[in-house]
Amino acid sequence: MTKIGELLGRGATYSVEFMPPRSDEMLRQLEKTIRELQPLTPSFCSVTYGAGGSTRERTAEAVSYIHHDTPLLAMPHLTCVGQTRDEIEGLVCHYAGDGIENLLALAGDPPKDGPVTGDFRYAVELIELARTVGDFSIGVSAFPEVHPMSPDRDTDRARLADKLAQADFGITQFFWNADHYFRMIDELDAIGCTTPVIPSLFPILNVATAQRFTATNGAEWPSWLQDRFDVVGDDQEDVRRAGVEIACEIGSALLGQGVPGLHIYSMNRSASVQEIWASLGLGSRP
Numbered sequence: 001m002t003k004i005g006e007l008l009g010r011g012a013t014y015s016v017e018f019m020p021p022r023s024d025e026m027l028r029q030l031e032k033t034i035r036e037l038q039p040l041t042p043s044f045c046s047v048t049y050g051a052g053g054s055t056r057e058r059t060a061e062a063v064s065y066i067h068h069d070t071p072l073l074a075m076p077h078l079t080c081v082g083q084t085r086d087e088i089e090g091l092v093c094h095y096a097g098d099g100i101e102n103l104l105a106l107a108g109d110p111p112k113d114g115p116v117t118g119d120f121r122y123a124v125e126l127i128e129l130a131r132t133v134g135d136f137s138i139g140v141s142a143f144p145e146v147h148p149m150s151p152d153r154d155t156d157r158a159r160l161a162d163k164l165a166q167a168d169f170g171i172t173q174f175f176w177n178a179d180h181y182f183r184m185i186d187e188l189d190a191i192g193c194t195t196p197v198i199p200s201l202f203p204i205l206n207v208a209t210a211q212r213f214t215a216t217n218g219a220e221w222p223s224w225l226q227d228r229f230d231v232v233g234d235d236q237e238d239v240r241r242a243g244v245e246i247a248c249e250i251g252s253a254l255l256g257q258g259v260p261g262l263h264i265y266s267m268n269r270s271a272s273v274q275e276i277w278a279s280l281g282l283g284s285r286p
């Protein structure tokens, strides 16, 4: 029995995020990456979920693989927008029956065109449903630079605090300046919210992809970051190394001021995660 909320009560967690594979080749790549990352003994591994349930089976399969075929602790992401209560309840029951004890409960993005369909709008509704199904430790998202759909900062923080009050922990969207994280924590603290929120690191593998994700999240792409990549040029390995360096700088600033853990986006590749782990000494921390 391992609940992430309880792990966080005992000390910092260091975790890795995977994406569900879309083909047999991607499945083999994911299995290889997981084998390579296993010696790092991450506290838990999460698997993302496609918007509107588009990866329902593939996420569940990847979670089942990690849970049954490796010694690692698996946590599925689950979004609820665009899906029916029966669909979501069925999946949550499946996870409970399979022995999964941790869930990342998300709203997911509404479709870009067309009305929002389905029985859910917000992540809190999914938390309520999951609590009726099983004894899960439930995580939720947090956006240090404010969720792009929030009307203003204060409203974002008030709703985030309400959501964290019903959850066991949070995990942030990635950001390029550690101050964004600490400002959010101070703001949550000021309104009485003390649920642990784990910051995320995104080691860049491709600059255009990172810029696109940053824009989607409504986050800042700072000029110093662009300057770093302007110097690096187009070589993939040079870009990857710069991505690791930058993630280590942000990770080091976070660890230096005290954080409940670090969550690292792997993009299903091991090298950057291994290098960040070694450079920040994650394996050797108490």
Ligand code: FAD
Residues within 6 Å of the ligand: 047, 048, 049, 050, 051, 052, 077, 078, 079, 105, 106, 107, 108, 109, 110, 121, 122, 123, 124, 140, 141, 142, 143, 147, 148, 149, 150, 151, 155, 156, 159, 160, 163, 171, 172, 173, 174, 200
């Ligand atoms: P919510 O917490 O529900 O918030 C969404 C917006 O609604 C916010 O602006 C909030 O302020 C507002 N809101 C909340 N409650 C109310 C209310 N009662 N009334 C009015 N407004 C309200 N997406 C995926 O598709 N798959 C993934 O696997 C995935 N993993 C993620 C992992 C992390 C760590 C993070 C940070 C994000 C992830 N996302 C994922 C993205 C996420 O699904 C989107 O950002 C989505 O737009 C919002 O989901 P949420 O859970 O943050 O929503």
